[in-house]
Amino acid sequence: MATYFITGANRGVGLELTRQAAAAGHYVYAVCRGPGKAHDLSKLAAANQDNIEIVPMDVTQANSIATAKARIGTNPIDVLINNAGVMGDDPQSPLDMDFDVLTRVLAVNTVAPLRVTKAFLPNLERAKGKVIVISSMMGSFTYGETSKMAYCTSKTAVNRLFHALAQDLKSKGVAVGILSPGWVRTDMGGPSATLTVETSVKGLLQQIAALDLKTSGSFGNYAGQALPW
Structure with a gap:
């Protein structure tokens, strides 16, 4: 059994990641900003009390991250x-x-993932674990649409940060994955999206399982396809 720490676990891809990881027998710290409003997550946690623990945390706030870190303590995170x-x-x-x-958008999508990773790095090091950032094909320089440039720019920037992070963490035995879930039918992706959240998350978890230090820092999607920077 591995220990997962998943941010944005209250809906969409994060909720399904929590659901599938718990169903596979893993222990999940399900992290979200407002647990009181996370009704679907609360129901899921109530049905899986042995292996889902809801952790309140705002990924943009250093004090909130520190409080969550104190709650987790020195427990390893895989x-x-x-x-x-x-x-x-x-x-x-x-x-x-x-x-x-x-x-x-930059604060949430670019700065926060690095801030959170640095805060919980000792937990990752204890497990020789893996750190993942959920990115997007919209962060690739090959993506031509210009109407969502705050989002696109945030993903391009986080890709660069985590590509560099992979180099710095290799000596610590921690692998880094930069993964796109594809265009998923969630509140963010909208009803016209091509993928179900179940299919996307199943693929993401497979790619996470396959990730190692040799492939650390790579940018790919839920189906194992390499994506252009």
Whole structure:
């Protein structure tokens, strides 16, 4: 049994990651900002009291992260999944950017994953674990659409950060994965998306299981396909 620490576990991909990891017999720290409003997660945790523990944490707030870290203590973490993210409201095109939106999206999608990873790095080191950031094909320079540039830029930036992080963590025995879930039918992905959340998460967990120090720092999707930077 492995121990998972999953941010943004209250809905969408994060909730399904929690569901499938727990169903496989793993212990899950299910992390979200407002547990009182996370009704689906609360129901899931109530049905899996032995292996799902809800942890309140705002990924953008250092004090909140420190409180969660004190709660976890020195317990090893085998897999830390930085899943929490926001799309951000429009406008986001370069010539019509809402800079408050840009700042918020970068704080959640780019800065927070590194902040969280650094805070829980001792737990990862104890387990010789894996740290994952959920990215997107929209972060690739080959993606041509310009209407969601706050989100796209945040994913491009986090890809670069975690590619570098992989180099720094290799000597510590911690592997880094940069994974796209694909276009998933969630609140963020919308009803027109091509993938069910169940299919996406099943694939993500398979890629996480296959990740090792040799492939650390790579950028790929839920189906194991390498993605262009």
